[in-house]
Amino acid sequence: MGQLNRLMAARNRITALLAVVALLALVGVYRRLPHVGSLQQVPLSSHQRHDESAAWPMALADVEPSSTTEEELEFPPLSSAIALRRPGNLSTVFAVDKRWEAGTFCRDFVEDTFTVPLNVCTGGGGQISCYGSAYSSVMAQCVIEDVLVRPAVVYDTLAWGDRDKRTPGSNATQLVRAPDTSAAAATAPCATPSLQRLMRVTQRFDPTRVLVFEALSSAPARPEDCEAWVEETAFVFTSSCEHVYFRFMAWYSLYKSLLDYGALGSHVILRVDETHHAYMFADFERRLFPGLYPVQELRQKRLCFRKLVTSPWMYSSVPFECKQKRMLRQRCHACGGGGGGSRNASSALSSFALFRKHVLSTCGVDDALPPLGDPRHPKSVVVILRKQYKRHPYDAGKIERVLENEGDLVSGLRWRFPGADVQGIHPEDMDICEQIAVVHRADVLVGLHGAGLVHLWWLRHSAVVVELVPGYERDNPTFRMLAALTGTSYISHNIDDRSVSKYIMKVNVTKVLHTLDSELSSRNLSFQFM
Secondary structure, eight states: OHHHHHHHHHHHHHHHHHHHHHHHHHHHHHHHSTTBTTBOOOOTTTSOEEESSSOOOOOGGGSOOOSOOGGGOOOOOGGGSOOOOSOGGGTTTTTTSGGGSTTSHIIIIIISOOOEEOOSBOSTTOOEEEEEOSSOSSOEEEEEEEEEEOHHHHHHHHSGGGGGGOOTTOOSEEEBOOOTTSGGGGSOTTSSBOOHHHHHTSOTTOHHHHHHHHHHHSOOBOGGGOSEEEOSOEEEEEEOSSOHHHHHHHHHHHHHHHHHTTOSSSOEEEEEESSSSOOTTHHHHHHHSTTEEEGGGOOOSSEEEEEEEEOOOGGGSHHHHHHHOHHHHHHHHHHTTTTSSSOOHHHHTSHHHHHHHHHHHHTTOOSOOOOTTOTTSOOEEEEEOOOSOOSSTTSOSOOOOEETTHHHHHHHHHHHOTTSEEEEEOGGGSOHHHHHHHHHTOSEEEEESSGGGGGGGGOOTTOEEEEEEOGGGTTOOHHHHHHHHHTOEEEEEEOOGGGBOSSEEOOOHHHHHHHHHHHHHHTTOGGGGO
């Protein structure tokens, strides 16, 4: 018996030793991961995640980066950047928060963004000026002066259906040569074009790249070729066809461009559809941006502009880049308050908040509702429900993330908040402004990961958004990042993988309510919902 005990003790010691060796090996591997030491993890106190199967304390930096990295570019230091173009009346808008002062990441990337000259034209007329970002390798914005635009050709060039048919020099855009009254006639509008840097910071079908490429590869036009001249600053942007998240990313980028160039009150906007399919929310878009013209509806065959600004498309918008680039996530997350409470001074004055106010005003939504807990303000819980749909006409046809027990979730929330108006909504069945108004009144917004959660943008400062995250989307920080940038209080609840298929899934209602109770309690908000 004594010998057996000694053998068992020896085995236990060996097992313990092997466990220690394995742990040390794992620590060594972890320390060699590229994100460790370069970025600080998000404290769980400010951004909790809950899992139906286990805790998931995932830092924002842990998500795999995209294939393009900022190190590929050698941008000049910010000290040599161009002067900021933001109107003078907004020059001190961020002085209340040190994170938004001039020279900080939040100011230079999230707000001012395009500050690095790309030197597309270095001689002659210099009619094209392009700027990149010091923090991203896939963002650019250009200003083209004295340019002839063929709207029908631009439409066919940029819409999905004809992209592969595009040929260089299709005359979609042409620089207009100066009148033959001086030696300037012998000088090309852009004597020394250089597209190398612009090509490196734009994707293949980025409208900025396409329009500038067309202008430089087409023969210059003459002033008499223009049917009409537009003297106001004009903006051109491409908008997504059927995906509401990307639609708002494009609208935000356009609004931010108008803000940057001081053109909120006077402008012309050319909208290019991403596809030739039916365009959603066209009426709302025209109310959001008066002076907007779909290019396919313009009658002029040759329209000339004194100044044409390219608005970044949705794939290079600031929110998309913040969530897409691992090396930017921590810094973007810190700019808007981290999603840990009410919107602070910085987020209350950012372009995100200004765009929010513009959208609410367009829909006639009064943002001055009584505060949470006021008897005049009935408590509201809104659950965004998803129907089977294609998010894009070119999708293969499979539908993802439809909640099988959505009725149980709504019933559970009604039980948890007996004094609140709890409603499940299908946004597809509602007018866009009706969607925005319903969400704006919500004190708690709950939704499965999906495009409809872009509506968290319209929540009031005291509200909370709860994202239900399937296992295969846990590394996708889209709405966590949007909540951070807009200063919205955010809760993440991870759905148990064992109860999930990629298309139809169930959520454990009891665990969702537990997550909500825990988070509201930790943020001292529980009393407001009793």
